[in-house]
Amino acid sequence: MKEEFLILAIESSCDETSAAVIKDGKEVLSNVVASQIDLHRKFGGVVPEIASRKHVELINPVIEDALEEAGVDYEDLSLVAVTYGPGLVGGLLVGIAAAKAIAYAYNLPLVGINHIEGHIYSNFISHPEIEPPLVCLTVSGGHTDLLYFEELGAYQILGRTKDDAAGEAFDKVARVMEIGYPGGPAIDKLAKEGDSQAIDLPRPLIYDDNYDFSFSGLKTAVLNYINQKKQKGEEIPKADLAASFQQAVVDVLTAKVVKAAQDKKVKRVLLSGGVSANSHLRRELEEKLDELEIKLYYPQPRLCTDNAAMIGTAGYFKYQLTGEIAPYSLNANPNLKLG
Amino acid sequence: MIKINTSNPEETFKVGEELGKKLAPGDIVCLQGDLGAGKTSLAKGICAGLGVKADITSPTYTIVNEYRGKYKVNHMDLYRIRQEDELFDLGFEEYLYGDGVTIIEWPDKSGALMPDQYLDINLRGEGTDREIRIIPQANKFIGLMAELKKDVDLSN
Numbered sequence: 219m220k221e222e223f224l225i226l227a228i229e230s231s232c233d234e235t236s237a238a239v240i241k242d243g244k245e246v247l248s249n250v251v252a253s254q255i256d257l258h259r260k261f262g263g264v265v266p267e268i269a270s271r272k273h274v275e276l277i278n279p280v281i282e283d284a285l286e287e288a289g290v291d292y293e294d295l296s297l298v299a300v301t302y303g304p305g306l307v308g309g310l311l312v313g314i315a316a317a318k319a320i321a322y323a324y325n326l327p328l329v330g331i332n333h334i335e336g337h338i339y340s341n342f343i344s345h346p347e348i349e350p351p352l353v354c355l356t357v358s359g360g361h362t363d364l365l366y367f368e369e370l371g372a373y374q375i376l377g378r379t380k381d382d383a384a385g386e387a388f389d390k391v392a393r394v395m396e397i398g399y400p401g402g403p404a405i406d407k408l409a410k411e412g413d414s415q416a417i418d419l420p421r422p423l424i425y426d427d428n429y430d431f432s433f434s435g436l437k438t439a440v441l442n443y444i445n446q447k448k449q450k451g452e453e454i455p456k457a458d459l460a461a462s463f464q465q466a467v468v469d470v471l472t473a474k475v476v477k478a479a480q481d482k483k484v485k486r487v488l489l490s491g492g493v494s495a496n497s498h499l500r501r502e503l504e505e506k507l508d509e510l511e512i513k514l515y516y517p518q519p520r521l522c523t524d525n526a527a528m529i530g531t532a533g534y535f536k537y538q539l540t541g542e543i544a545p546y547s548l549n550a551n552p553n554l555k556l557g
Numbered sequence: 558m559i560k561i562n563t564s565n566p567e568e569t570f571k572v573g574e575e576l577g578k579k580l581a582p583g584d585i586v587c588l589q590g591d592l593g594a595g596k597t598s599l600a601k602g603i604c605a606g607l608g609v610k611a612d613i614t615s616p617t618y619t620i621v622n623e624y625r626g627k628y629k630v631n632h633m634d635l636y637r638i639r640q641e642d643e644l645f646d647l648g649f650e651e652y653l654y655g656d657g658v659t660i661i662e663w664p665d666k667s668g669a670l671m672p673d674q675y676l677d678i679n680l681r682g683e684g685t686d687r688e689i690r691i692i693p694q695a696n697k698f699i700g701l702m703a704e705l706k707k708d709v710d711l712s713n
Contacts (some may be wrong), residue, residue: 308646360618382615441593
């Protein structure tokens, strides 16, 4: 029997190609994300920005790097975990093919992981002491999901976005305001100089008796405001608009999370996904939850965005808790849902 | 060409729903209009008309969302596409020329891969008012246009 449980994890569902080695579920020995290594030196050429073909070129060097950095050989591995959805089919297929090949060649169990579950489990790397029951909000460019965990490995979906994800609203509003990409950090920064009460914007679904979200209408309200200002030839108060928009998003997210935490009577709330890096969201949520003696957890910044380490941790729990192994026929599922 | 004016997202949804009911396998619908022009509301309506029961969420990040209603429905958003090459990697043509109905937002990003037979829909407006222009870019849509004129109130 092996003394250490070493997982090789692979994530290629969207823009990043990533591989990681995780020890005993929560310790990150390496977490290589393709945009962080010297691609030009390795390939002697320019790498296209989001083409999924880039995953084909990157997957092997990224895996080799992850193993080397961790000081681990293929023979030392105990399990291979891979994202099989949701995401872009081209990228997913590359990661799955690599994972299957390694699992087959070294006779290792293969575990298929839902990308969003990965984001949730990123919190267990940053805070290994977390125990359920808990409520988790995953907010990113592609997702806004509110979940309840009665125990690890078993969760219930409380609500999700009916249209745009919160991060998508950030990106699109930032783009129209011409303040840069990615939109989340740009708005977060500019909002610090603005008045969050200056412009009256809608808080979609905030008083509805459910846990669902909708951000498309809020985005449109911001665009209408900008267009009206332009037509009148008035200057757009960008800092105030950024602050007011951010406040509207944060108000809705906070209201729903607090409602869920109270309804489910939990003492712990997890935040995950790219938007969990938003400083205003963290502050407001922490304040509101503090009053209720509920503790808020969020992952360290490099685990907020797409990475393979979180897939490894999710793989560890899935394997240990359910023993569920993916067959070699595991296929990409671009529209994979939680549940 | 048909011109329809709506005064809120719910009405835009209803126009989409009427249109969705009339689409057939292989049909391609291109939605053009700025951010916030109502493409999401219209796409939701089209999917509802096609019998899709699932929540229709934005495909901006995934680029393609696939649904199953009366037929297979592909809801695409090319907003994030920067080079035509990326469309080959995505299997763009397989989606377009398969047996499903395909809805494309930001179709102009497809460059030379832009289909030549499609239903062109332009949205624009101010406040909550929208003008929806439907232009058939193929003879096969002539019947659909006539039915749509009959079923959608064009008076306002």
